[in-house]
Amino acid sequence: MNKSFFEDKTYKDQDFKKVRLEKAEYENCIFEGCDFADSYLDNINFTTCQFKHCNLSNANISHSVFNEVSFSFCKLTGIHFELCNPILLSLSFDHCSLILASFYQLKLKNIVFTKCKLIEADFTEANLSNARFDECDLNKVIFKNTNLEQADLSTAINYKFEPEQNRLRKAKFSKDGVVGLLGKYDIVVI
Template structure:
């Protein structure tokens, strides 16, 4: 059974916590100020969509397709993006709260996380080649067996990245934050 098609629709200040968004293919839609927290966005298709100032905390996104989706100033606490459909996944974030978000095993080339809070997020086995973490809080964020080649970590802060278990070829860092590569050695720099 094919999903209904919804295009060019603007959803503003809608509450989808009690009545979930209908399963459909959403193309070039804007979701602004909408509430999805603790709800279900599973098995959806979002193509060329924007989520602005929405709360998607702890929302189930299993098998959801995110193709060219932009999140701006959204709350995405605990969202398990690794359960989404990895095919065609292209997502961008600007000033979002991604605390405890899970990106395990995904390929997220050139993904922009600018200005986002990624505290305790999980990037284990994730390919982040050429991703942008400018001005991101990476406190207790997990990077393990992660490809960080050509990643921009300039102005990122609170990170703890072990160069021995991650690929960091041509990654960019600010001088002030290089201590984040040495934390595992428990050394003192004065």
């Protein structure tokens, strides 16, 4: 069965909790002000699409393709990106809420998060080399066996994790932020 194909289409202020988004291929489409909370977005292909001011909290994205997809001012609470198709995965986030989001074992080299709340997000075993966390809140974020080589966390806040459990070669941190890497040593930095 061939999937439908939609190109250069804009979806505005639609509630996809009630009417499911068609399983199809979407290319260069814009989703603005749409509600996908708790909905099924599985087995859908998104290429060069933009999500603006959308709620995708707890959406099922199993086996979906996200190739050059941007999210801005979106709520993505509890979304499990590790369930999507990892081939061609390319994402960016601007002013998004990614509380409890999971990126377990994903290859996210060069990913950019700008002014996002990533509270309790899980990056266990992810490749975040060359990633940027510009002015992001990383409170209780899980970095374990994560590749953060050359990642830029210099403007990120509230992170605490164990350097020994991650790859940090040439990663950038602010002087204030380094305290989050030393927390387990119970030392006082003045």
